[in-house]
Structures are given as C-alpha cells and as structure tokens.
Amino acid sequence: MGLRVVVLLLVVGAAIRAADGIIGYWDADRACSEWRDNAWQKGGTGRMHFDSEVKRYGVASVRLEGLPDREISVSSVCARMPVKPDGKYVLRFWSRRVGAGGSASCQVLAHRVVDEQHTKAIGWVRLEGKERLEIAPSDDWQLHEVPLASLPGGTERVFFYFRVKGETTLWIDEFSLAEEGVKVELGGQPALTDADYAGIRLDEANLPGNLLVNGSFEEGMKGWQVMNPATPATVAAGPEAGTHCLQIIGKEFAAGGVYQRVQIDPRRSYRLSFRADGPKLVGYFFTKVLRFDRDNHPRGWLGGEVLYSAKSGEWAACSGEFTPSPSTDNIVVYLRVEDTIGEVRVDDVRLEPLPLAQP
Numbered sequence: 001m002g003l004r005v006v007v008l009l010l011v012v013g014a015a016i017r018a019a020d021g022i023i024g025y026w027d028a029d030r031a032c033s034e035w036r037d038n039a040w041q042k043g044g045t046g047r048m049h050f051d052s053e054v055k056r057y058g059v060a061s062v063r064l065e066g067l068p069d070r071e072i073s074v075s076s077v078c079a080r081m082p083v084k085p086d087g088k089y090v091l092r093f094w095s096r097r098v099g100a101g102g103s104a105s106c107q108v109l110a111h112r113v114v115d116e117q118h119t120k121a122i123g124w125v126r127l128e129g130k131e132r133l134e135i136a137p138s139d140d141w142q143l144h145e146v147p148l149a150s151l152p153g154g155t156e157r158v159f160f161y162f163r164v165k166g167e168t169t170l171w172i173d174e175f176s177l178a179e180e181g182v183k184v185e186l187g188g189q190p191a192l193t194d195a196d197y198a199g200i201r202l203d204e205a206n207l208p209g210n211l212l213v214n215g216s217f218e219e220g221m222k223g224w225q226v227m228n229p230a231t232p233a234t235v236a237a238g239p240e241a242g243t244h245c246l247q248i249i250g251k252e253f254a255a256g257g258v259y260q261r262v263q264i265d266p267r268r269s270y271r272l273s274f275r276a277d278g279p280k281l282v283g284y285f286f287t288k289v290l291r292f293d294r295d296n297h298p299r300g301w302l303g304g305e306v307l308y309s310a311k312s313g314e315w316a317a318c319s320g321e322f323t324p325s326p327s328t329d330n331i332v333v334y335l336r337v338e339d340t341i342g343e344v345r346v347d348d349v350r351l352e353p354l355p356l357a358q359p
Contacts, residue, residue, distance in 0.1 A: 020182075021178055021179040021181075021182030022176060022177075022178045022179075022182060022184055023081050023082070023083065023089065023177040023178060023179070024076070024079055024081040024175075024176065024177040025175070025176045025177075025184070026076070026079075026174075026175040026176075027057075027058050027059075027173075027174060027187065028050070028055075028058075028060065028061050028062040028172055028173050028174065028175065029050070029058045029059035029060045030050055030059065030060065031050065033078055034076055034077075034078045034079035035062075035074055035075065035076050035077075035078075035079065036074065036075065036077050036078065037072075037073075037074055038073045038074065038075050038077070038161075045067075045072050047064060047065040047066070047067065047072045048062065048063070048064055048065075048072070048074055049062070049063045049065070050062055050063070051063040051171060054096065054171050055171075055173055056094040056096075056141045056173035056174055057094075057173060057174055057186045057187070058173070058174070058186075058187065061094075061096075061171045061172060061173035062074065062171070062172050062173070063169060063170070063171050064104075064162060064164045064169065064170045064171075064172070065164070065169050066099070066102045066104075066164040066165055066166050066167060066168045066169065066170075067165075067166075068166055068167060069165075069166075070165065071163055071164070071165045072163070072164050072165070073161055073162060073163040073164070074161070074162050074172075075159060075160060075161045075162075076159050076160045076161075077159060079159070080157070081157060081158050081159070081177055082156060082157060083151065083155060083156065083157065083158055084151075084155075084156075085151045085152070085153055085154060085155045085156075086151075087151070087179065088147070088148075088179065088180035089147070089148045089177055089178065089179060089180060090145060090146065090147050090148070090177070090178055090179075090180055090182075091106075091108065091127070091144070091145075091146045091147075091148060091160075091176075091177055092143070092144065092145050092146075092174075092175070092176045092177075092178070092184055093106070093143075093144050093172055093173070093174060093175040093176070094141050094142065094143055094144070094172070094173045094174050095135050095138070095141070095142050095144060095170060095171065095172055095173075096138060096139070096140065096141050096142070096170075096171040097135055097136070097137045097138055097168060097169065097170045097171070098137060098139070098168065098169050099137065099166075099167050099168035099169055100137045100168070101166050101167040101168060102164060102165050102166020102167050102168030103134070103163075103164070103165050103166060103168065104134070104135040104162070104163065104164045104165075104168060104170040105132040105133060105134050105135055105162075105163050106127065106132070106133040106135060106144075106160065106161065106162055106163075107124060107127075107131060107132050107133070107160070107161040107163070108124065108125035108127060108148065108158055108159070108160055108161075109121050109123075109124055109125070109158065109159045109160075109161065110122050110123050110124070110125050110151055110152045110155040110157075110158055111155070111156065111157040111158070111159060112154040112155065112156050112157075113156045113157065119156070119157050122152050122154060122155065123152040125148050125149060125151060125152070125155075125158065126149040127146050127148070127149070128146060129149075132163075133146060135170060137168070141173070147180065158177070160175070160177075174186055174187075192326055196326055197265075197266050197267050197326045198266055198293060198294045198326065198327050198328055198329035199263055199264050199265050199266045199324075199328060199329045199330065200263050200264065200265050201265055201267075202265040202268070202353055204355065204356060207353050207355070208353065209350070209352060210350045210351060210352060211262050211264065211270075211351040211352075211353065212260055212262060212333065212349055212350065212351045213260065213262075215274075215348060215349035215350050215351075216238075216243075216244070216245075216347065216348060216349075217235050217238070217244045217245050217246050217347065218243065218244050220235050220244075221234075221235060221258070223260050224246075224258040224259070224260050225258060225259055225260070226256075226257075226258055227255065227256050227257050227258060227259060227334070227336060228254065228255060228256040228257075230251070230254060230256065231248065231249065231250065231251055231254050231255065231256020231257070231337070232247075232248070232249045232256075233246065233247070233248045233249075233256060233257055233258050234246075234247055235247070236345060238345075238347055239275070239277065239315050239345075239347060243347070244347075245345045245346060245347035246258065246335065246345065246346040246347070246349075247343060247344070247345050247346075248285065248335070248336075248337055248343070248344050248346070249342070249343050250281070250282075250283060250285075250337035250339075250340035250341055250342055250343075250344065251340075251341065252339060252341050253339055254338075254339070255336060255337065255338040255339070256336065256337060257334060257335045257336030257337055258334075258335050258336075259332050259333060259334045259335070259336075260332070260333050261330055261331070261332045261333075262330060262331060262332075262333065262351065263329065263330040264324060264328065264329075264330060264331055264353070265353060266324040266325065266326050266327070266328040266329075267326075267356060268323075268353055268354055268355070268356050268357075269321055269322065269323040269354045269357075270304070270321065270322055270323075270324070270351055270352060270353055270354060271319055271320070271321050271350075271351075271352040271354060272287055272289065272304045272306055272319065272320055272321070272322065272333065272350070272351055272352075273306070273317065273318065273319035273320075273348070273349070273350045273352070274287070274306070274308075274317075274318055274319075274335070274346055274347070274348060274349040274350070275315050275316065275317050275318070275346070275347045275348045276308040276312070276315070276316060276318060276344055276345065276346045276347075277314055277315045277316070277344070277345045278308070278309075278310055278342060278343060278344030278345065279310055279314065280310065280342045280343065281309065281310045281340065281341075281342040281343065281344050282310075282340065282341040282342050283309070283337065283338075283339060283340030283341060283342075284307050284308065284309050284337070284338075284340060285307075285308045285309075285335070285336070285337050285340065285344040285346065286305055286306060286307045286308065286336065286337075286338075287304055287305060287306045287320075287333065287334060287335055287336075288301060288304065288305055288333075288334040288336065289301065289302040289303075289304030289305075289322060289331050289332070289333055289334070290302070290331060290332045290334070291324055291325065291328040291330075291331050292328070292329055292330050292331065292332070293327050293328070293329055294327075294329045296329075296330075299325070299327065299328070302322045302323075302324055302328075302331065303320070303321075303322040303323070304320060304321075304322040304331075304333070305320065306318050306319060306320040308344070315347075321354070333349075333351060335349065
C-alpha cells in the first residue's frame with residue numbers, strides 16, 4: 001500500500017479518549033464506525049466478523065478470515081487518535097490465531113493534518129524495528145505490548161491496520177493506544193473504586209432474602225403505594241387458606257398497580273420474582289424497575305421486566321435478573337398492568353440480592 005493516502009476526518013459519536021492518557025480504545029464488541037473492513041467502499045469482503053464465542057473480554061472479538069492470494073484487512077480509518085511527534089506511546093492488543101499457512105500482521109501509519117477535514121499519510125511507524133508487527137499463530141490469547149518507535153516529524157494522527165492473508169484466521173480484542181506508563185484496564189475505563197458506587201453495602205456473608213417490605217401482602221398494603229386509583233389495587237385472599245395477596249383489576253386504555261422504593265447495593269445483580277394467577281386476564285401483568293442516583297434523579301429503566309399472562313398457568317412462578325449501574329442509589333419496583341383487562345392476583349414478591357461476581 002503506498003503512502004499517497006488522504007483520509008477524510010469524520011466526527012464520530014464514540015469518544016476516543018477513554019481515560020486520561022488513553023488515546024484510543026476499541027473493545028471489538030460490535031460494529032464501530034471508527035474501524036472498518038478496508039473494502040467497505042465496495043460493500044466489504046465478508047471476511048470480518050464479530051465473534052461472541054471466541055473473545056478475550058466483553059461481548060465479542062473481531063475475527064478476520066484469510067483467503068488464498070488475497071489480503072483481508074481492517075483499519076481505524078475513521079478514528080481520531082491525536083498524537084504528538086515527540087510523544088511516547090504503547091500499542092496494546094490481544095490476539096489469537098489459527099492456521100500456519102498464511103500470515104497476519106499489524107501496521108501503524110502516521111499522518112499529518114492537511115486541514116479541518118483531511119489528513120495525509122507521511123510514513124509507517126516502526127514496531128519492534130520493522131514496518132509490520134508479525135502476529136504468530138497461537139491457540140491461546142496473547143497480549144501484545146509494543147512501544148511505538150519515534151514518530152515521523154509532523155505526525156498528528158496515527159491509523160492502525162490489522163491484516164491477514166492465506167489460510168489463517170485472526171482474532172483481535174481489546175485494542176488500545178496509550179501514553180507510556182499509563183495502565184489500561186480491560187474495557188478501556190479506569191477500575192472503579194468502592195467510592196464510585198452509590199447506594200448501600202450489603203454484607204456478603206449475610207445477604208437478606210428479600211429487600212422488599214411486605215412482599216407477601218400479609219400486612220395489607222404496608223410498604224406499597226398505589227399507582228392509579230382508577231385502576232383498583234387491593235389486598236385479597238391468597239393462594240392458601242388464611243393468606244393474602246395483591247389483586248389488580250385491569251381496565252382497557254388504563255395503567256395501574258403498585259410500587260415500592262428500596263435502596264440497593266449497585267455492586268451486585270438482583271433477582272426479582274413473584275407468583276401470579278389470572279386465568280381470565282387479557283394482556284399482561286409485569287414488573288418494571290426505575291433507577292435513581294444519589295440525588296434522587298431518575299436515570300432510566302433497568303432490565304427487571306418480568307411478564308405474566310393467563311397462558312403462564314395457575315399461580316405461576318415468574319422471575320428475572322438485572323444488574324444496576326454503579327451510579328444507582330435506589331430503585332422503584334413497579335407491579336403493574338397497562339391496557340390489560342381483567343383480574344390478576346400476585347403474591348410472594350421478592351427482590352433478592354445475588355452474591356458478588358468473582359473476578
């Protein structure tokens with residue numbers, strides 16, 4: 001590939017500086033406008049894939065499949081990675097490669113800025129003394145940490161290329177370019193400290209079985225608030241003799257139910273569960289979880305949506321799990337219907353904190 005390359009500078013949505021001293025980070029988890037199959041203007045080669053089965057970290061890796069007598073490559077053609085000619089930088093990425101019949105390599109091309117929209121190639125940056133860093137076959141994931149040699153004078157941007165040729169397959173994951181001496185965490189973000197998490201701290205050795213107050217409704221509506229008085233939500237006879245449960249009577253074009261606010265430990269995941277019975281229910285009964293920050297500002301719905309319908313059966317046990325973001329201080333759990341017709345009874349509502357994931 002010659003050096004007479006002019007690249008159009010595109011403004012992209014993802015921030016390149018993931019943290020102080022980190023110039024660029026690509027997790028390879030999904031399609032990214034900054035990194036492209038180099039045949040993208042012709043519709044792509046069809047040899048670049050995101051592989052959720054073979055990965056070093058996160059959701060996926062990027063997989064490049066070689067072809068005989070043809071080079072397949074992916075590059076950071078639209079990524080803005082600003083550097084200084086006298087700066088000291090380290091390239092890091094994880095690779096895995098099968099098939100010794102072909103070749104795989106990484107290259108770095110230096111550019112200078114022509115104007116606000118264009119850059120121009122001025123030379124290859126040497127990696128371990130060569131223009132190409134050869135990537136050897138390996139059944140296991142290998143970490144590459146390569147200092148960039150002195151950058152050509154006038155360098156203001158760098159662009160990266162991963163290439164394969166022949167009968168070989170290369171996986172790339174967790175790519176980064178950072179200033180020398182800067183630690184890059186997996187995921188590209190600084191490791192969170194305990195102070196970064198909102199909420200409370202639950203004792204791992206003594207986790208409560210249920211964070212909700214009166215999930216059995218044996219104490220009437222204690223702990224619960226009614227969403228909409230126009231949609232009746234009351235205590236009724238439970239599934240066993242002498243017990244109680246929540247009863248919601250859904251109406252067409254109306255929403256209703258009950259809710260409860262609870263403070264949580266955002267370092268861990270949670271299981272939300274209940275039993276429900278509504279043989280003549282038309283539509284769904286479901287849960288929703290709304291998260292709030294330390295200042296009690298709502299920050300969006302979490303994934304705690306669990307559905308029940310008449311097809312679920314008599315007093316069906318339903319459950320789902322969700323993971324809050326670190327900034328979540330407290331949540332509101334909703335037991336609700338919406339545009340649902342008929343009666344549903346709900347019992348044994350539980351919000352169970354799960355053990356912390358082991359590193």
